[in-house]
Amino acid sequence: MKRVLVCGAGGFIGSHLAKRLASEGFWVRGVDLKHPEFSQTACHEFIQADLRDPQVAHRAVDSIEDVYQLAADMGGAGYIFTGDHDANVMHNSASINLNILEEGRKAGVKRFFYSSSACIYPAYNQEDPDNPVCSEASAYPAAPDSEYGWEKLFSERLYAAYSRNYGTEIHVARFHNIFGPQGTWQGGREKAPAAICRKVAETPDGGEIEIWGDGKQTRSFLYIDECVEGVRRFMDSGFAGPVNIGSEEMVSINQLAEMAMQIAGKKLRIRHIPGPLGVRGRNSDNRLISEKLGWAPSRPLKEGLRRTFEWINNQVKNRVASMAS
Numbered sequence: 001m002k003r004v005l006v007c008g009a010g011g012f013i014g015s016h017l018a019k020r021l022a023s024e025g026f027w028v029r030g031v032d033l034k035h036p037e038f039s040q041t042a043c044h045e046f047i048q049a050d051l052r053d054p055q056v057a058h059r060a061v062d063s064i065e066d067v068y069q070l071a072a073d074m075g076g077a078g079y080i081f082t083g084d085h086d087a088n089v090m091h092n093s094a095s096i097n098l099n100i101l102e103e104g105r106k107a108g109v110k111r112f113f114y115s116s117s118a119c120i121y122p123a124y125n126q127e128d129p130d131n132p133v134c135s136e137a138s139a140y141p142a143a144p145d146s147e148y149g150w151e152k153l154f155s156e157r158l159y160a161a162y163s164r165n166y167g168t169e170i171h172v173a174r175f176h177n178i179f180g181p182q183g184t185w186q187g188g189r190e191k192a193p194a195a196i197c198r199k200v201a202e203t204p205d206g207g208e209i210e211i212w213g214d215g216k217q218t219r220s221f222l223y224i225d226e227c228v229e230g231v232r233r234f235m236d237s238g239f240a241g242p243v244n245i246g247s248e249e250m251v252s253i254n255q256l257a258e259m260a261m262q263i264a265g266k267k268l269r270i271r272h273i274p275g276p277l278g279v280r281g282r283n284s285d286n287r288l289i290s291e292k293l294g295w296a297p298s299r300p301l302k303e304g305l306r307r308t309f310e311w312i313n314n315q316v317k318n319r320v321a322s323m324a325s
């Protein structure tokens with residue numbers, strides 16, 4: 001059985017990816033600071049430890065052929081765009097990548113997957129909400145709008161340098177807003193789809209929800225199953241990337257909220273309040289992934305949002321029930 005490592009296996013995407021890899025017949029080791037919050041891990045072995053420690057990285061890569069590196073100090077706009085966590089985000093995530101690459105190289109790991117982000121794209125190309133530019137080649141001259149994005153760009157370059165100098169096989173993807181069941185949905189690190197689903201689930205019909213900014217900022221959102229599919233196809237391709245893994249179905253945050261209300265069967269008023277926003281517009285550009293993999297995400301946003309809303313609605317109901325008992 002081929003032995004693979006998922007770093008960040010206790011997180012949202014990592015826990016789904018571990019499940020997929022186990023179902024494909026891989027022997028999966030996971031490493032994370034924490035176990036998955038909403039399900040049992042599918043990993044055959046789970047190391048609960050801190051990858052900022054080189055000794056942990058050393059132990060994690062032992063006898064491993066493929067590494068999927070998804071561990072990062074990470075959160076939604078409320079976490080990465082306020083500036084309050086910048087030093088931690090940069091130090092923690094860079095340390096993880098430095099350790100895992102160096103220890104992995106020394107241990108003879110054959111292939112690395114690295115999850116970079118659409119947050120590396122220059123802010124100057126994302127000022128028009130209707131026409132953001134996010135083709136892979138537009139990353140330079142670099143001007144990410146957050147330190148989170150700068151760390152991702154540094155680490156992309158780190159993987160490329162290891163590939164150049166040591167011949168390490170790498171696959172670098174830039175994820176665009178991945179969402180779905182079992183993602184963070186409360187507490188400050190949640191992203192827009194989960195936050196909106198939660199607000200809609202919590203608010204009685206005819207009530208009001210709050211949205212940061214004017215709601216005209218645009219984004220695309222990719223459902224978790226298609227993200228995992230893209231990762232697996234990419235890892236087995238001969239292409240190193242970087243490549244976008246995202247949806248091309250761009251919506252405004254107001255439209256996302258309307259969609260969630262429709263799914264819930266509720267009519268709610270939207271109140272716009274100041275909050276951390278990020279760039280004005282962002283959309284995946286899937287020309288390169290289509291060309292290199294002969295595949296690109298294609299499922300409609302509404303389908304994934306429905307599944308996510310149902311899951312979050314149940315979480316909200318369970319929370320209410322446990323508070324009452």
Ligand code: NAD
Binds near residue numbers: 009073
């Ligand atoms: P997540 O926060 O759910 O998962 C990241 C995991 O890394 C967490 O479980 C966390 O505990 C773990 N981790 C953090 N520091 C660690 C450390 N020092 N040692 C060991 N584990 C540590 O996030 P996610 O949404 O699953 O994202 C996975 C990856 O994809 C991240 O690298 C993220 O930057 C990237 N990404 C995600 C999105 C998205 O929309 N979810 C978009 C772009 C990029």
